[in-house]
Amino acid sequence: MRFSRVLRVGAVVAATSLALAACGGGNGGGGGDEGGNESLVQRAESGRLTVGIKIDQPGLGLQTPDGGYEGFDVDVAKYIAKELGVEEGDIEFKETPSAQRENAIEKGDVDFIVASYSITDERKQKVDFAGPYFLAHQDLLVRADDNSIKGAEDLNGKKLCSVKGSTSAQNVKEDFAKDADLQEYAGYSECLTGLESGAVDALTTDDTILAGYAAQNPGKFKLVGANLSDENYGVGLKKGDTEGREAINNAIKKMQDSGEWKKSAEKWFGPSGYQVGEPPAIEQ
Template sequence: MKLRKVTAASAAVFALSLTATACGSGDGDSGSGNDGGKKITIGIKYDQPGLGLKTPDGKFTGFDVDVAKYVAKELGYAEGDIEFKETKSADRETALERGDVDFITATYSITDERKQKVDFAGPYLLAHQDLLIRADDNVTKGDDLNGKKLCSVTGSTSAQNVKDDFAPKAQLKQYGTYSECINGLQSGAVDALTTDDSILAGYASQDQYKGKFKLAGLKLSNENYGIGVKKGDTAMVDKINAALEKMVKEKAWDKAVQDNFGPAGYQNEPAPQIGNIVK
């Protein structure tokens, strides 16, 4: 790099600025847990009510958001130090590998395949694949869906899993978004929507849907939600796990569940133990 000549006064100012930077709180890269760092970037979903949602006024709400804020606080960051970054399902591993985010809290199920690329803290929630149905309908087992219209989003395996394992005569309907499935359920175009029960509860808890839908409570699979961290950053994993344990102990976890899922009558599992993956 070429440097221009500077005056003695300018050099002194430049030296002072470097000293101030060196003594500051860093560049915001939390890495292995840079407590009290200037900024922390957290990956979340922007389009999942009850879990990770960016509202029209620019606020962020949901259970994943509440968990992320609590963990960040325990790592030494004020709420104003948090930068939330939209992290879609297909982009999560890449975002961690590139360092675009410090950790991800975004309905991120812990799987053996994903653990080859990233490390996980948690789990912090045990969800299940379930069905959302109209409040006046009754579905008590998977084969009740035979002959009925079952909705999920394009690219999801949830509806196909139900057809393969429980209701081979179900009629699959694929829409672009869960919101479209919800609209179809409301109009009668479909009879049920399937994905994780936490996601379904988040949608059903929205003001415009309260009392119109309910979860069937079938528990068709186990989904252990973890907090994704860059591969090899075990120090960060340990600090996040300690924060999650404290969140449960202080009952802040229970409050977050009730605040975000309560209106849907979500029968959540108790807070999982750190490292306990339910198959």
């Protein structure tokens, strides 16, 4: 009986040790449940962060030929990380396609996301948002010499392009031009090729994305300035991380007040003729 009790005590000690070891591992940015209860601020104390971005959107988040990353969203992400105590060289940027953003945050694959991530009530059910840090609008991109399209209502009978799975083009058909001929391509680059060749008459998505493409192709395209919707871009992070949300909000406010926000926005969007307005009010 005594020997049995010793075994039981030993088993309890071993189980407790394993549980404590499991609770102490990981920094929360590498995936799975490791460190899942840590706040963003606590994870930043390790000196490294994993940040989700887009890598195929000129002006917002683009991977360069040398393997680096550039764009307004990238600048915002770097500024936030620095305010959290993490230098640029210690950031791991990770591609997060639109359909995978909530999952990446919930699983801990990324510490936060800056990727033209519009704040919506549906998304708020799964993740928290800091910001917004930018107010974008759905717009139209047309050829620079096309003066026939000055608004969405001018798209009736014309070919409108957007990517498969996007709601932008459907919004135009339902609310502005029901007789628009919708063309859905696999990617924006294909829409641009079609727009340049005349295969389509207009491309629609967020004006920030369109401005990036226009800036990348000087003299070929222009934004109509239709302002078909408001898209408040937020920084996505783990739901319930109040401390992390407040820290990001403070970083965004500092970026705005310092003039770095305006400088970055004009650098990446200005060459297209895009008029950068004032930053949106941060939600507390």
